[in-house]
Amino acid sequence: MIPRLQAVLFFILVIASLIMGAVLFHMREKAHDRMLAGQDAAPTQAPQVTAPEQARLSVASDDDNALRPQAYSLPLPVDPGARAKAILGKLLDLYASPDALHPVPGGAASVAQVFLLPAHTNAAGATAQKDSGDELAVINLKGSFAASHPSGLETETLTVLSICDTLHANLPRVTEVRFLVDGQVRESLAGHADLTRTYLVADAERTDVAKP
Amino acid sequence: MRWTRWEAGGARRGAWILMAGAAASLAASAQNPQPVPAAPAARSVVVIDAAHGGDDTGGHLSDGSYEKAATLALAVRLRSLLGARGFQVVMTRESDATVNPEQRATIANRANPQACISLHAAETGSGVHLFASNLTPVAVTRFMPWKTAQAGWLTRSLALTGVLNSALQHAGTAVTLGRTALPGIDSMTCPAVALELAPERDTDKKLTAEPDNPDYQARVAAVLATALLEWRTEQANMGARQP
Numbered sequence: 001m002i003p004r005l006q007a008v009l010f011f012i013l014v015i016a017s018l019i020m021g022a023v024l025f026h027m028r029e030k031a032h033d034r035m036l037a038g039q040d041a042a043p044t045q046a047p048q049v050t051a052p053e054q055a056r057l058s059v060a061s062d063d064d065n066a067l068r069p070q071a072y073s074l075p076l077p078v079d080p081g082a083r084a085k086a087i088l089g090k091l092l093d094l095y096a097s098p099d100a101l102h103p104v105p106g107g108a109a110s111v112a113q114v115f116l117l118p119a120h121t122n123a124a125g126a127t128a129q130k131d132s133g134d135e136l137a138v139i140n141l142k143g144s145f146a147a148s149h150p151s152g153l154e155t156e157t158l159t160v161l162s163i164c165d166t167l168h169a170n171l172p173r174v175t176e177v178r179f180l181v182d183g184q185v186r187e188s189l190a191g192h193a194d195l196t197r198t199y200l201v202a203d204a205e206r207t208d209v210a211k212p
Numbered sequence: 213m214r215w216t217r218w219e220a221g222g223a224r225r226g227a228w229i230l231m232a233g234a235a236a237s238l239a240a241s242a243q244n245p246q247p248v249p250a251a252p253a254a255r256s257v258v259v260i261d262a263a264h265g266g267d268d269t270g271g272h273l274s275d276g277s278y279e280k281a282a283t284l285a286l287a288v289r290l291r292s293l294l295g296a297r298g299f300q301v302v303m304t305r306e307s308d309a310t311v312n313p314e315q316r317a318t319i320a321n322r323a324n325p326q327a328c329i330s331l332h333a334a335e336t337g338s339g340v341h342l343f344a345s346n347l348t349p350v351a352v353t354r355f356m357p358w359k360t361a362q363a364g365w366l367t368r369s370l371a372l373t374g375v376l377n378s379a380l381q382h383a384g385t386a387v388t389l390g391r392t393a394l395p396g397i398d399s400m401t402c403p404a405v406a407l408e409l410a411p412e413r414d415t416d417k418k419l420t421a422e423p424d425n426p427d428y429q430a431r432v433a434a435v436l437a438t439a440l441l442e443w444r445t446e447q448a449n450m451g452a453r454q455p
Contacts, residue, residue: 150271
């Protein structure tokens with residue numbers, strides 16, 4: 001015969017087990033709901049479609065060592081850094097096309113970032129005032145772009161100058177340009193054009209030997 | 213006798229005037245030191261800089277050869293032609309050796325040359341690409357910043373570029389002109405030009421000679437030697453015209 005005390009204890013334990021099972025089941029359901037709710041909160045907003053704007057690109061030509069201004073209609077972001085990156089991406093896409101007059105592989109993906117900082121000198125090379133508004137653009141190129149760029153004085157110089165001129169044409173406050181490759185200073189683009197110096201926008205305008 | 217005394221007195225006066233003039237010019241130069249580029253040596257010196265070399269292969273040419281080999285071959289050809297025309301030629305490298313831009317500029321600056329020609333080769337474009345530094349010209353001072361020393365000689369570099377351009381075009385070679393930032397050239401204290409030999413193409417843009425083609429190189433080197441002879445004559449005439 002089971003003692004009365006043990007029978008009561010047994011029933012209490014059974015009831016406690018049932019209650020604990022119910023609580024665990026409830027908690028599991030709540031965790032599942034939270035997980036589903038978190039997935040729903042993921043950013044699924046459609047990208048904002050901005051109206052296309054006119055961008056002026058200085059497109060290089062190896063045939064006559066010249067930069068030619070060409071206008072393109074592009075959807076451009078409002079943020080100046082992103083805007084500069086989008087414009088340079090379009091320029092490098094043109095160079096990556098099969099019929100390019102200045103063929104350079106890589107395309108838009110070659111520009112990792114563009115940072116805009118206050119400039120130290122103005123377009124004439126003199127030290128700029130703190131509140132002059134002039135900006136230095138730091139362009140971080142991908143290593144694959146530099147590695148695949150054709151080597152040569154003319155072709156490298158044209159790439160650098162077309163980037164400088166294109167930036168200044170679309171962001172007039174950019175008066176200086178510096179280049180990084182994979183976030184590091186690099187001696188030259190592909191063995192010739194100096195990437196250690198700061199380029200002034202005047203450099204791009206001073207491509208003609210007849211203009212000292 | 214009076215005439216002789218007057219002549220003797222005139223000579224003494226002339227000597228005093230000369231001494232006073234020399235003292236005045238010395239004082240003026242001490243107050244306003246404006247060093248001028250040193251006069252070229254009696255025998256015209258030309259520095260030929262065969263770009264790249266050693267570990268630095270330069271670009272790949274279309275036929276698989278390296279730029280460093282093409283530039284050295286052109287430099288050796290040009291040296292022979294200039295030597296035959298009475299130039300003293302200084303090379304920045306004579307073999308497949310690694311020479312950095314600072315060493316190239318040091319060799320050039322020590323030679324005190326009438327002209328520095330940096331030779332390059334490329335597979336893009338056509339004909340000859342002539343480049344001067346894109347620094348902003350400045351007056352020469354006693355101490356020039358190393359990285360931008362060429363700025364003091366830029367006017368003469370542009371004149372040298374013009375002479376080479378005229379000679380090449382006269383010889384029927386396609387020439388493109390430009391300005392560039394090239395570390396070695398930017399530190400040179402002499403009239404300096406970077407010359408890039410690109411493939412020779414006909415009017416239909418069809419390739420007729422690679423930059424390392426011996427005949428093509430010989431033709432370009434002959435034109436350059438003639439142009440440098442003309443440059444030397446121009447410099448001598450300029451020196452003769454100076455008071």
